Amino acid sequence: MSTQVMTLVQAVNHALDLKLAEDPAIVVYGEDVGLEGGVFRATEGLQARHGEARVFDSPLAESGIMGTAVGMAAAGLRPVVEIQFCGFLYPAFNQLVCHVARMRNRTRGKYPMRLVVRFPYGGNIRALEQHSESPEALLAHTPGLKVVIPSTPYDAKGLLIAAIESDDPVIFMEPKRIYRAVKQEVPLQKYTLPIGKAKVLAEGTDITVVTYGANVRETQKALALAKQDGISAELIDLRTIYPVDRATIAASVRKTGRFLAVTEGPATCGVAAELVTIVNEEAFLNLAAPPARLAGFDTAPPYARGEHFYFHSPERIYYELKKVVDY
Amino acid sequence: MSHPLFEAFSPAAGGRLQIMDDEGRIIHPEWMPALADEQAVEALRRMLYVRTADAMAVSYQRQGRMYTYPPNYGQEAISVAVGMVMRDEDWLAPAYRELGAWLAKGARMKDIFLYFGGHEQGCHLPEAKNMLPWSVPIASQLLHAAGIGYALKYQGKPGAAFTFFGEGGTSQGDFHEALNFAGVWRAPVVFVCQNNQYAISCHLSKQTAAPSIAVKALGYGIAGIQVDGNDFFAVYAAAAAAAEHARAGNGPVLIEAVTYRLGAHTTSDDPGRYRSSEEEARWAEREPVKRLRAHLADRGLWRAEDEEALVAQYRKDIDVQFLAQENEPYPLEDVFVHHYAEMPDDLKHQLVAYQKFENWKESHR
Numbered sequence: 001m002s003t004q005v006m007t008l009v010q011a012v013n014h015a016l017d018l019k020l021a022e023d024p025a026i027v028v029y030g031e032d033v034g035l036e037g038g039v040f041r042a043t044e045g046l047q048a049r050h051g052e053a054r055v056f057d058s059p060l061a062e063s064g065i066m067g068t069a070v071g072m073a074a075a076g077l078r079p080v081v082e083i084q085f086c087g088f089l090y091p092a093f094n095q096l097v098c099h100v101a102r103m104r105n106r107t108r109g110k111y112p113m114r115l116v117v118r119f120p121y122g123g124n125i126r127a128l129e130q131h132s133e134s135p136e137a138l139l140a141h142t143p144g145l146k147v148v149i150p151s152t153p154y155d156a157k158g159l160l161i162a163a164i165e166s167d168d169p170v171i172f173m174e175p176k177r178i179y180r181a182v183k184q185e186v187p188l189q190k191y192t193l194p195i196g197k198a199k200v201l202a203e204g205t206d207i208t209v210v211t212y213g214a215n216v217r218e219t220q221k222a223l224a225l226a227k228q229d230g231i232s233a234e235l236i237d238l239r240t241i242y243p244v245d246r247a248t249i250a251a252s253v254r255k256t257g258r259f260l261a262v263t264e265g266p267a268t269c270g271v272a273a274e275l276v277t278i279v280n281e282e283a284f285l286n287l288a289a290p291p292a293r294l295a296g297f298d299t300a301p302p303y304a305r306g307e308h309f310y311f312h313s314p315e316r317i318y319y320e321l322k323k324v325v326d327y
Numbered sequence: 328m329s330h331p332l333f334e335a336f337s338p339a340a341g342g343r344l345q346i347m348d349d350e351g352r353i354i355h356p357e358w359m360p361a362l363a364d365e366q367a368v369e370a371l372r373r374m375l376y377v378r379t380a381d382a383m384a385v386s387y388q389r390q391g392r393m394y395t396y397p398p399n400y401g402q403e404a405i406s407v408a409v410g411m412v413m414r415d416e417d418w419l420a421p422a423y424r425e426l427g428a429w430l431a432k433g434a435r436m437k438d439i440f441l442y443f444g445g446h447e448q449g450c451h452l453p454e455a456k457n458m459l460p461w462s463v464p465i466a467s468q469l470l471h472a473a474g475i476g477y478a479l480k481y482q483g484k485p486g487a488a489f490t491f492f493g494e495g496g497t498s499q500g501d502f503h504e505a506l507n508f509a510g511v512w513r514a515p516v517v518f519v520c521q522n523n524q525y526a527i528s529c530h531l532s533k534q535t536a537a538p539s540i541a542v543k544a545l546g547y548g549i550a551g552i553q554v555d556g557n558d559f560f561a562v563y564a565a566a567a568a569a570a571e572h573a574r575a576g577n578g579p580v581l582i583e584a585v586t587y588r589l590g591a592h593t594t595s596d597d598p599g600r601y602r603s604s605e606e607e608a609r610w611a612e613r614e615p616v617k618r619l620r621a622h623l624a625d626r627g628l629w630r631a632e633d634e635e636a637l638v639a640q641y642r643k644d645i646d647v648q649f650l651a652q653e654n655e656p657y658p659l660e661d662v663f664v665h666h667y668a669e670m671p672d673d674l675k676h677q678l679v680a681y682q683k684f685e686n687w688k689e690s691h692r
Contacts, residue, residue, distance in 0.1 A: 070471045072477060072478045
């Protein structure tokens, strides 16, 4: 099986390329997506290979991008749209919440929304304001959507292809902090990874740590610190925020008896809060310590010079993990 | 190549297409659409059906047998004319006040009563072809039409996407984005604005400083035309020209049909709070059914005595459809099953948890 070393953003590009070649119903568009290949180059070269009718620049309007995708999906296309940054998603929210998420249910399955919304999310990259959000909780809180976040090039390819082939609308959030941070051998042939399945990255016996996206790397570093203390931590990459993989989390916490969720968005009503609830519902009698969360502050992400307060360093994750273990 | 109608009534010059006057006389025969007598009669039949169904819907709501409903009273010519122009291959992205167009697309009164009667099955529209469900968030459906237009063009399919909205909807960002996207894409889309003067209580003068809605087309580089929306022939001529223009690959068209909502915004609204009965009376004199009826009677195509029997028959048919849906079962599963292609586990858990509660409640009765 031939493979190629790829970054996460290259894996996204490669997945789009494969699907465009395979399925004429797929169109890819968004701001600067065509000629430029996207501001992060996620769609680089795709217009040249697949033509301007299939990979193109939309006018600069996010509601327009989202709303036209609804019409295209109803008429039988499979649009894969890019929102340039997570912070620019909000003008498209009405279309996303009222139409993308609901059209299948409203029409009793007559008009499924076979579409993917891709965008880079997350911070700690010294970006301009409105470029650092982690709004996955808002999206997972919207019935009708699926929300996927990969953390490796391999997962990015397999999950994006699964998202494009899904009969449901999928929000595909790309952790831009690690767009180019890791390289990995990725098979060149087509494969998919199941949406809704978490992945156990490291087995352990003392505590279960669940995270996803760019925080997987920071958490792995924290676990290396914990290992030096003799703590055996089980690390789960959630990979799909909704529908969430309750079974994998439950099985792990029943074994370890301790739980920490590490997420980047604001703490209140966030994904970590949901994960803690799942632990309480599924493994309460196995718990040796209160299930804990390390989430963002309930603040806007600070500007570049204050980012280090907000985003989780391996030391902070280690500190919170230790509190749960020592409880 | 733009259609000659759009040249003759350029919104830049402030033109308004009117073919038939308030008494039903043809004043501009040069623009009269080539309709067979039977089609002209069919138009009045449809307008009467819409008016009858509409009045009955309001009455069902007043009886507490249906929930909020937005009446079409006074605007029937627009949706009926556009409905008669639309073909099977055309799409409709509706708002919520164009009953004649829904029926033309194959929606049944039964579906409409289900929807406005609060039933999940209302938007299914099983017999409607190429029709999206109603769009309550104002003007959001315009973008769907633009996307459909792109898809039709991309797939090389015939047809155009038609969408409806009010003059209030033109204040929304989605109006701008939809006309702009469709214009850039030269997509086959017909944007039909029913300018009925009021967005609930808010008068047109508070929505825009532009001299017309139609003139906004110029800003998007697309064709636009203002028509007398209470003149069936004017609306039909403009819609037919727009469909031809769009289907021929000339891009979208914005039609502003000037009309007046003689009824309330919805059954929850009281127009007496924001407009005078004198104003209503003035517009009632120009209402579309009266005008087309007078025109057809003049041509010897319509007799008052036939109308009574026809409306009685419509009333019967509409009531049958109302009764057919009034006791439509609404099982708990209906809430859950269609959100995703396959029900996620947590939805299954929530469904089962509620069923257990119902069983418990039953056993403790």
